[in-house]
Amino acid sequence: MNETPLSLLERLRQKPDEPSWQRLTDLYVPLVRRWLKEQGLPPADADDLTQEIFLVIVRELPAFGHSGRKGAFRTWLRTITVHRLRGYWRSKQTRPDQAFEEELDRLEDPGSELARLWDKEHDEYVARRLLELIEPEFSPATWHAFRRQTVDGLTAAQAAAELGVTANTVLIAKSRVLRRLRQEAIGLIG
Numbered sequence: 001m002n003e004t005p006l007s008l009l010e011r012l013r014q015k016p017d018e019p020s021w022q023r024l025t026d027l028y029v030p031l032v033r034r035w036l037k038e039q040g041l042p043p044a045d046a047d048d049l050t051q052e053i054f055l056v057i058v059r060e061l062p063a064f065g066h067s068g069r070k071g072a073f074r075t076w077l078r079t080i081t082v083h084r085l086r087g088y089w090r091s092k093q094t095r096p097d098q099a100f101e102e103e104l105d106r107l108e109d110p111g112s113e114l115a116r117l118w119d120k121e122h123d124e125y126v127a128r129r130l131l132e133l134i135e136p137e138f139s140p141a142t143w144h145a146f147r148r149q150t151v152d153g154l155t156a157a158q159a160a161a162e163l164g165v166t167a168n169t170v171l172i173a174k175s176r177v178l179r180r181l182r183q184e185a186i187g188l189i190g
Helices: 008-014 019-040 044-061 072-091 099-110 113-137 139-150 156-161 167-185
Strands: none
Touching: 008 019, 008 044, 008 099, 019 072, 019 113, 019 167, 072 099, 072 113, 099 113, 099 139, 113 167, 139 156, 156 167
């Protein structure tokens, strides 16, 4: 009997290994670094703060339990990021202006428009990056059939005619890629 593959988060919590940690950093470091730079941090400080955020994740992830709560990991990541950013400003012995502090408060509030924007940006980014990371697991023909239907918006029949395969082949390709994406994304995307 085949075991259902564990999601990235479950692999890191239950059986952490180097490839899984690498996948997490490949997935999240660019997003966190970009967000920190958008907050006005110099690139070197954004890099240092990104490392601090990931040290917290490495240390705390084994105890992290999303308990099926939608978006729990991204909320946890957002909270860690906000706290580390506040710590950064304290360490610089300068205080960001009141508007920036209020923005951090709004970002930390899960009901705020800014938090919802973070969540939307996070989910779109993570889905896109996960697709890039899982692409090598599929044959070029499977991937192309998936892309033509899912990304480019062709019907299964249109993609099949273009690729010289059956519509069923295109639907199976789409199903296989989306199943793998869902497996990897459990707990990451809300």
